Amino acid sequence: MKLQRIMLLSVVGVCLFLTGCTATVRPQVSETEFLTNEPKKPGRVDLYITEEFRKHVETQTDAMDLKKWEFELGPLAVDTFKYTLAGRFEEVKVMLEPPNFPMAGDIEKNLLAVVHPEFAEFSCSFPVVFKFETYKSTVCFKVKVFDKTGSVLLDNSYTGVGEKRGSIGFESAGHAANPIAAQLAVKDAVDKAVADIIKEVSKPTSAGLTN
Numbered sequence: 001m002k003l004q005r006i007m008l009l010s011v012v013g014v015c016l017f018l019t020g021c022t023a024t025v026r027p028q029v030s031e032t033e034f035l036t037n038e039p040k041k042p043g044r045v046d047l048y049i050t051e052e053f054r055k056h057v058e059t060q061t062d063a064m065d066l067k068k069w070e071f072e073l074g075p076l077a078v079d080t081f082k083y084t085l086a087g088r089f090e091e092v093k094v095m096l097e098p099p100n101f102p103m104a105g106d107i108e109k110n111l112l113a114v115v116h117p118e119f120a121e122f123s124c125s126f127p128v129v130f131k132f133e134t135y136k137s138t139v140c141f142k143v144k145v146f147d148k149t150g151s152v153l154l155d156n157s158y159t160g161v162g163e164k165r166g167s168i169g170f171e172s173a174g175h176a177a178n179p180i181a182a183q184l185a186v187k188d189a190v191d192k193a194v195a196d197i198i199k200e201v202s203k204p205t206s207a208g209l210t211n
């Protein structure tokens with residue numbers, strides 16, 4: 001009888017694990033978080049964002065909480081790229097349609113580069129025993145950068161890691177920790193990408209500097 005009860009509880013636990021409740025993670029950032037004293041580079045950068053990128057969602061399963069977390073990463077990534085670029089360049093324009101290369105006329109005026117990011121990978125690790133252990137997110141972006149003629153200036157992958165310690169409470173600590181860990185991971189990856197973009201468009205031979 002005792003064995004049957006244990007087996008029944010195990011089955012229930014597996015069912016909860018597979019079909020348990022899903023919680024949404026909506027990390028948010030504001031432009032003020034990206035203000036910097038670094039001088040802005042003259043010129044414009046176009047940020048090409050696809051619909052798939054804007055709406056990107058990742059689902060991760062937390063075995064400890066018997067919960068699935070849906071990370072709405074698209075809006076976070078768009079804002080992080082936009083604000084980080086805006087902090088380093090005089091003008092940033094978000095494009096929702098594919099760029100038409102080669103660019104000419106007013107469209108290409110002062111244009112330094114076209115940046116096209118894509119999600120490559122996302123993963124999380126959650127506390128196994130205690131809620132106050134560390135929640136960790138890792139994200140990878142594939143970033144392509146073009147000059148106004150359509151030539152590729154940069155084609156690299158950038159990985160970012162974010163960590164946030166959980167806290168003890170009646171609710172899952174992931175509600176507070178997961179958004180911050182994801183936010184930090186995205187910022188880490190984007191900072192690395194933007195640093196390379198600045199280096200690339202600053203090269204004297206970069207076609208993006210030619211008007």
